[in-house]
Amino acid sequence: MSKDVLMRPVGFVRSPYSETAQVPKGFGAQHEAEGTIEILPEYEPGLTDIEGFSHLYVIWVFDRSDRCELLGTPPTDTKPHGVFATRSPRRPNPIGLTVVRLIGRDGPRLQVVGLDMLDGTPILDIKPYLSSIPETDLRRGWLGEAEARRRSEA
Ligand SMILES: C[S@@+](CC[C@H](N)C(=O)[O-])C[C@H]1O[C@@H](n2cnc3c(N)ncnc32)[C@H](O)[C@@H]1O
16 A cells, blocks of 8 residues: 655745636647746745756646546547556546746746646646657657648648
């Protein structure tokens, strides 16, 4: 029997999206929404030296997801895929991961671009984005196949 894990938000997102339907999705969806990540005052010292990073990983909670689906059909395909092969909000542990561009900091507030979460979304953690994997080593799985099918149909 595994132990439960209790986590508390370190902050909240201020985003232009109040409903999931407003967030761009599907092929070619661009995430250019600008907003703020507001860190709770007690965690502000943890932002020291963050300004030097261009991009950040934001780890957050799908707090308005109401169920888990181990198989689901994403907006970019007509076939179902396992939840761990997708970025679905309907996960056993409803954790989201978004890479944002950091454009400024004002005390406990980070001004960022690239949000895909709803206003008020709880943030669990922030880490600097560092990628050492060359583009040529990356495979896009079923998504690459769906994109190729779409290109051939166009
Ligand atoms: C496909 S998920 C991807 C999220 C993240 N980039 C990831 O990979 O984990 C993005 C969708 O989650 C939904 N969403 C955003 N914020 C949410 C929240 N707080 N609770 C539930 N669903 C949310 C929106 O419908 C949005 O289109």
